[in-house]
Amino acid sequence: MSKQVWPYLIHHGGKAAPFKSLPVQEEMMTKYSNLSLESHNISVTAAPFTSLPVQEEMMTKSSNLSLESHSISMTAAPFTSLPVQEEMMTKSSNLSLESHSISMTEHSNMPVEKNITLERPSNVELICQFTPSGDLNSVNVTWKKGDKLLEGNYLVNATGGILYTQHRVAVINSKQMGSYSCFFGEKKQQRGTFNLKVPEINGQNKPLITYLGDSVVLMCKCQDCLPLNWTWYGGNGSVQVPIGVPVNDKYVISGKHANETRLKITQLSEDDQGTYLCHAIFELGESEGHVKLVVLSYLVPLKVFCAIAAEVVLLVAAILLFEMYTQKKKKPSDDGKEFEQGEQLKLDDSNGIENSGPRHRKNESVGQ
């Protein structure tokens, strides 16, 4: 049965041939391909899809592997010519079109990669630009998804000494996510990679420290995305148990905004220690964040406190005892003490002429 999906553009080789010769091209394609064939029907006339069944028939005859047939939705406007079809695709599919491009030269040593974050189904256009040092036309262009070679779904264009290749993907579920790579050349292949991923979730990098009997709020946040749903999993070891499924007082899941989720745990005990996972579900896949929880007993800092307090008491005792000891040494006679102090003053005085300074100052202050 034919599915209602969005039509693709098929081009084989470097020519942007109009679709008048489409049936012939398809035939050629099926001869060469020995992998999965995604057949894309594009009706070349203004006529409705009366010719479709005929084409489908042709497809099934020639292919020898899995066939994904995509028929054009009957409600869409008729597809008259190639450029218009591009437009039609986007109009009928109701999806946004994102375009991403990377460029490489012949001698780039580092593999060129671009990460694309997708949250909702959309059409994605992947463009690779390649500047060869030699002849443009001799460069072989291929696309791969993961390790699988993609046949014939891409445009190759050459202008002004730069080779452009474009691959368009309609991303509707997690199957279309992954790594798409464009390859230039045979012997010395230059590779550019587009990584299609779901948005990342930020948990908490540092472990959360809490105490027995206390309560804590674990939070996971997504920067610019709105997941469809959040779930929390708690685990000791490898077993992940969903939290909050039997709704009880201990766990409360809430979230002020759609892009964050909060798990409040009350009456903490030692068993609550461990790593908690927050799972975000998107249309295009899943993503998760980690939050680590550590539960301490109040005795842990209390012991340190008592140790330091004891040290302070010892210090104070030592200082006061030292003072009493030195005072006892001086106490033998009061006169002796005064005399000693007098001697000390004399010693200080004999230190120099600077004394006229402070005395001078003191006199000034008294004078005021």
Added chain:
Amino acid sequence: MAYRAEPPDGGWGWMVVLSAFFQSALVFGVLRSFGVFFVEFVAAFEEPAARVSWIASIGIAVQQFGSPVGSALSTKFGPRPAVMTGGILTALGMLLASFATSLTHLYLSIGLLSGSGWALTFTPTLACLSRYFSRRRSLAMGLALTGVGLSSFAFAPLFQWLLNHYAWRGALLLVSALSLHLVACGALLRPLSLAEDPVVGGPGAQITSLLRHGPFLRYTVALTLINTGYFIPYVHLVAHLRDLGWDPLPAAFLLSVAAISDLVGRVASGWLGDAVPGPVARLLMLWTTLTGVILALYPVAEAPTGLVALTMAYGFTSGALTPVAFSVLPELVGTGKIYCGLGLVQMVESIGGLLGAPLSGKGNKISRWAMAAVFYHGGCRGELI
């Protein structure tokens, strides 16, 4: 008990310097680094940052307004009992704070209780220090006050480490233990009997005589003006840098540069204050004028090198004026009345400190720096008189 004719200028005085060093570290270093805790409080109590910052504001206000009480107590009973009690109060405040369940709880325990503890420790210690020194007073002050700068460096990472390992409750408990060392510092403050003491009388008499003392009052007004301008640059420097397009990390680094030059300024000015003969008030004038000039230049400086140079200079001069500011007072009122004198000054200048930051927030970029400069000039005019 024998009364000394003159301060010893050494001997046990150096132990008092050590005590004052740790005290200023434990009082102001803790206060300045408390911002690290605020982030945790915002998350834990789900309150906006403005409300959380009131904790520090209350603490500082109580410390400064409570200074006269601290000085009165230390005049009557000596600095040692006052400071040791203050240490216990501070630690108790932090201890109770670790059990907090609401922000109000923190306002009362850290703000009120620890704040009064700080009030009973800081002022008596500095006053005691100025009694122990006359010839080398500025140097002793400068050295003691370096404690503030160094502890701001050390405590911020330390507090962050404590928060990472013990969460805020455990961290507060350990800061309380840290604050207990104030008691040990208090123990070091051996009472000193100077010849002037019987003459000046008890705290009540001292305060009334001080309030009639013309130069003292002018000095207080001058310091208040200086204090009003003092906090403005610290509050607005980072914002100013960001406006000019600086990234957060270099901006923070510039603050550290200011802190270092502040430290150097304190010690250098302390040494200078003793080395140069004549009234110390002249040096105070010098530093305040320079600071005012530097601040006035800020709106003009755009290039990074200019800003770095200005910030270093500002750090140096503002640090330089602190020990000198404290040294002027004993010369004005005499070492006998120093406890009460310092207490009153702290109380009045705190008004300036409280008003300064919000006032400056109202103006635009340029007017802020101008305001700060004006305050400094006002201060130095006060000195002239």
